[in-house]
Amino acid sequence: MSATATAVQQDAFRTFSEIEGLIQRFEAKTLPRAEWTHQAHLAVACWYLVCHPEAEAIRRIRSGILAYNEAHGVITTKERGYHETMTLFWAKMIRHFLSSSTLDCSLVTLFNELLARYDDKNLPFTYYSRSLLLSWEARSDWVAPDIRPLP
Numbered sequence: 233m234s235a236t237a238t239a240v241q242q243d244a245f246r247t248f249s250e251i252e253g254l255i256q257r258f259e260a261k262t263l264p265r266a267e268w269t270h271q272a273h274l275a276v277a278c279w280y281l282v283c284h285p286e287a288e289a290i291r292r293i294r295s296g297i298l299a300y301n302e303a304h305g306v307i308t309t310k311e312r313g314y315h316e317t318m319t320l321f322w323a324k325m326i327r328h329f330l331s332s333s334t335l336d337c338s339l340v341t342l343f344n345e346l347l348a349r350y351d352d353k354n355l356p357f358t359y360y361s362r363s364l365l366l367s368w369e370a371r372s373d374w375v376a377p378d379i380r381p382l383p
Contacts, residue, residue: 278346
């Protein structure tokens with residue numbers, strides 16, 4: 233087993249209450265910045281995509297991240313802060329994961345499978361060139377992949 237897989241398992245959710253607590257702290261903007269990890273981003277996005285129609289989920293993901301960032305003093309610049317293409321990339325990947333999942337398991341199992349599958353936060357670079365994904369255009373608006381299409 234790889235170190236990455238071990239890290240995912242160590243950070244995986246054990247109970248529904250842990251997932252629910254993450255969502256509540258995110259929405260209340262009380263989640264410490266140190267806990268706003270790649271895995272937390274995935275879990276929040278998955279929660280909204282499971283609980284709401286896609287357009288509403290995307291709206292909630294976007295507005296939630298923007299509000300969380302504002303509450304924690306994170307200003308969007310060319311190098312950091314909210315990134316529209318990354319947000320929509322991960323939402324599309326999670327939507328694909330959900331559509332290809334059997335969904336006859338617990339939410340804890342579903343979330344942990346998602347975290348294991350998409351643990352590599354550099355995955356977008358297999359779809360996007362670095363120059364395109366790190367551009368201001370991609371940070372501020374959705375841009376389509378330039379290396380290969382999304383599934």
